[in-house]
Amino acid sequence: MTVNTVGLDLAKDVFQVHGISANGRVIFNKTVKRAKLLQFFEALPPCVVGMEACGSAHHWGRELGKLGHDVRLMPAGYVKPYVKRGKTDAVDAEAICEAVRRPTMRFVELKTEDQQAILAIHRTRDLVVRQQTQIVNMIRSILREFGHILPTGVGAILTFAKRHLGGDHPDMPELANGILGTL
Known part of the structure; x- marks a missing residue:
């Protein structure tokens, strides 16, 4: 199955990525080190990538956009209601992935350098x-x-x-x- 939507939980060194197909089936939920993040997304077909609008989000959004992905930033407060259980990076990435698919979600415009x-x-x-x-x-x-x-x-x-x-x-x-x- 092809990845349609990815939720990316940003961090300092290790990022959590949660990818799902068009019908919502989980394809992966794994950690990726900072040095390998662009390489990981280069291997994916262009898809929607959701992230919380926090520190470094605009940088990563620009970088992933260069790879052809449709990057969407959301205020962290808008993602919080989609967290289903205890707060972990994997759960946060899943919640981001869920939130970015909502038709009424409001997004933050990606800032230029x-x-x-x-x-x-x-x-x-x-x-x-x-x-x-x-x-x-x-x-x-x-x-x-x-x-x-x-x-x-x-x-x-x-x-x-x-x-x-x-x-x-x-x-x-x-x-x-x-x-x-x-x-």
């Missing part, structure tokens, strides 16, 4: 802004312990630092000078 690169830039910038806010709030909190009440924002911290880093100040302990010197 350029789209992922732009998203990575935005996520990185967001992280830097959040960390900057945390640091500024921490410095303001520490300075309050020494009687310096500063307004919110990076500008207030920088102004304070420039004004007080010119030498030893009796009201500014060495520790605070060191912290402000990192800005």
